[in-house]
Amino acid sequence: xxxxxxxxxxxxxxxxxxxxxxxxxxxxxxxxxxxxxxxxxxxxxxxxxxxxxxxxxxxxxxxxxxxxxxxxxxxxxxxxxxxxxxxxxxxxxxxxxxxxxxxxxxxxxxxxxxxxxxxxxxxxxxxxxxxxxxxxxxxxxxxxxxxxxxxxxxxxxxxxxxxxxxxxxxxxxxxxxxxxxxxxxxxxxxxxxxxxxxxxxxxxxxxxxxxxxxxxxxxxxxxxxxxxxxxxxxxxxxxxxxxxxxxxxxxxxxxxxxxxxxxx
Amino acid sequence: xxxxxxxxxxxxxxxxxxxxxxxxxxxxxxxxxxxxxxxxxxxxxxxxxxxxxxxxxxxxxxxxxxxxxxxxxxxxxxxxxxxxxxxxxxxxxxxxxxxxxxxxxxxxxxxxxxxxxxxxxxxxxxxxxxxxxxxxxxxxxxxxxxxxxxxxxxxxxxxxxxxxxxxxxxxxxxxxxxxxxxxxxxxxxxxxxxxxxxxxxxxxxxxxxxxxxxxxxxxxxxxxxxxxxxxxxxxxxxxxxxxxxxxxxxxxxxxxxxxxxxxxx
Numbered sequence: 390x391x392x393x394x395x396x397x398x399x400x401x402x403x404x405x406x407x408x409x410x411x412x413x414x415x416x417x418x419x420x421x422x423x424x425x426x427x428x429x430x431x432x433x434x435x436x437x438x439x440x441x442x443x444x445x446x447x448x449x450x451x452x453x454x455x456x457x458x459x460x461x462x463x464x465x466x467x468x469x470x471x472x473x474x475x476x477x478x479x480x481x482x483x484x485x486x487x488x489x490x491x492x493x494x495x496x497x498x499x500x501x502x503x504x505x506x507x508x509x510x511x512x513x514x515x516x517x518x519x520x521x522x523x524x525x526x527x528x529x530x531x532x533x534x535x536x537x538x539x540x541x542x543x544x545x546x547x548x549x550x551x552x553x554x555x556x557x558x559x560x561x562x563x564x565x566x567x568x569x570x571x572x573x574x575x576x577x578x579x580x581x582x583x584x585x586x587x588x589x590x591x592x593x594x595x596x597x598x599x600x601x602x603x604x605x606x607x608x609x610x611x612x613x614x615x616x617x618x619x620x621x622x623x624x625x626x627x628x629x630x631x632x633x634x635x636x637x638x639x640x641x642x643x644x645x646x647x648x649x650x651x652x653x
Numbered sequence: 654x655x656x657x658x659x660x661x662x663x664x665x666x667x668x669x670x671x672x673x674x675x676x677x678x679x680x681x682x683x684x685x686x687x688x689x690x691x692x693x694x695x696x697x698x699x700x701x702x703x704x705x706x707x708x709x710x711x712x713x714x715x716x717x718x719x720x721x722x723x724x725x726x727x728x729x730x731x732x733x734x735x736x737x738x739x740x741x742x743x744x745x746x747x748x749x750x751x752x753x754x755x756x757x758x759x760x761x762x763x764x765x766x767x768x769x770x771x772x773x774x775x776x777x778x779x780x781x782x783x784x785x786x787x788x789x790x791x792x793x794x795x796x797x798x799x800x801x802x803x804x805x806x807x808x809x810x811x812x813x814x815x816x817x818x819x820x821x822x823x824x825x826x827x828x829x830x831x832x833x834x835x836x837x838x839x840x841x842x843x844x845x846x847x848x849x850x851x852x853x854x855x856x857x858x859x860x861x862x863x864x865x866x867x868x869x870x871x872x873x874x875x876x877x878x879x880x881x882x883x884x885x886x887x888x889x890x891x892x893x894x895x896x897x898x899x900x901x902x903x904x905x906x907x908x909x910x911x912x913x914x915x916x917x918x
Binding site: 598 | 671672682690691692696699703732736772775784787788794870871903
């Protein structure tokens with residue numbers, strides 16, 4: 390029976406890790422603390438579940454009777470998303486080029502980077518509020534908001550993509566005596582174009598989502614219809630709007646997959 | 654001697670046509686949208702002036718208001734973001750398991766998971782917040798649940814993809830020892846998914862800090878309540894201190910996330 394003492398002399402491969410255990414305990418402690426601090430109790434939760442049941446009862450079946458209103462809101466959301474994506478993508482194309490550190494001197498790229506970062510820091514809803522206060526209610530505020538959001542996202546990723554390109558191709562084009570614009574068009578763009586399309590498609594998708602939301606603060610689109618339905622307690626109409634939003638976004642996701650495959 | 658006349662092409666005809674079709678559709682959509690969207694041109698020309706006026710009213714920033722009510726609201730916002738991110742896991746982990754190919758092989762499972770994940774992502778956090786405010790009443794609880802349900806789609810999708818990339822070797826080894834289903838998950842999958850898991854959670858927390866700042870606009874607690882109250886009272890200098898503190902907190906959150914990621918991953 391020699392040498393079959395398998396349990397001895399073997400290290401446990403799944404050792405107990407004190408550090409990770411400590412982190413889990415901290416997280417647990419935090420959860421308990423915040424339940425206490427925010428006054429979340431089971432009683433309130435149960436009461437809420439009762440309300441949820443009532444709400445669900447009033448939401449279903451969804452009411453599509455006012456489909457004209459729904460459709461006009463949806464059309465406005467789509468228009469906002471399309472225009473904002475288009476303008477945002479075109480602007481990001483330039484801003485991204487100017488923000489790329491390997492193409493531009495510091496005195497151009499640093500301020501542009503700051504601008505892009507500024508576009509990213511605030512949530513679109515906050516930007517939407519500021520635009521609604523300054524350009525009034527309606528689609529224009531929504532468009533401007535989503536343009537800002539698009540710049541914050543695409544220009545940043547685009548600049549990063551440009552920074553990763555190979556410089557050999559640029560040298561080759563430069564060696565032929567090409568000017569700056571030709572260098573960009575024939576050596577930078579071909580290397581990053583497919584990724585740029587990828588970002589743009591993603592942004593179109595997320596603008597579509599966000600265009601249904603900026604309406605809540607009055608910047609046009611389906612969100613406005615949704616918010617007023619909420620305020621009038623028309624919960625069955627709310628359900629109809631939510632179903633519309635989810636399905637339009639699913640369709641959008643499907644279409645953007647097709648576009649992505651085409652440009653692969 | 655014949656020369657072979659090669660004509661190099663980057664794309665096939667079919668690819669080209671597909672690309673042009675996409676461009677055409679996009680341009681048509683753009684033109685159609687510009688024509689039918691209702692934008693009042695006067696508002697557009699007036700915008701720079703109006704914006705300058707708004708920023709004028711925001712200045713100087715009312716720093717004295719910070720300890721009065723902005724500070725507590727900001728802490729509440731951070732709590733909403735953190736607790737919401739933690740709550741997400743309750744729904745996101747099962748859905749991620751269901752959506753990944755190497756754990757669940759049923760097509761139905763994938764479809765169900767995808768349906769929930771996409772619905773969670775397509776309903777904006779503000780809309781979730783509206784729903785929960787009408788269920789639980791205004792306050793933090795609605796905010797936490799809104800953040801949680803909104804994040805499920807994001808976390809679940811990325812986590813599912815991370816699980817898909819797991820190397821099956823160690824899992825087969827565990828299966829060969831006759832390990833139970835739970836041990837395979839905990840000792841086979843979990844250690845491999847761990848880095849991705851924390852990076853997804855941190856990333857989402859960073860996003861949630863931004864998102865939870867606006868939930869108060871529909872009454873779901875946090876700094877947004879202060880923001881919307883001061884805006885309704887036209888206290889623009891208070892609006893600017895609220896915006897400034899959101900800005901600072903968002904930046905700090907980003908720095909914290911970057912630092913933790915560096916240490917952890």
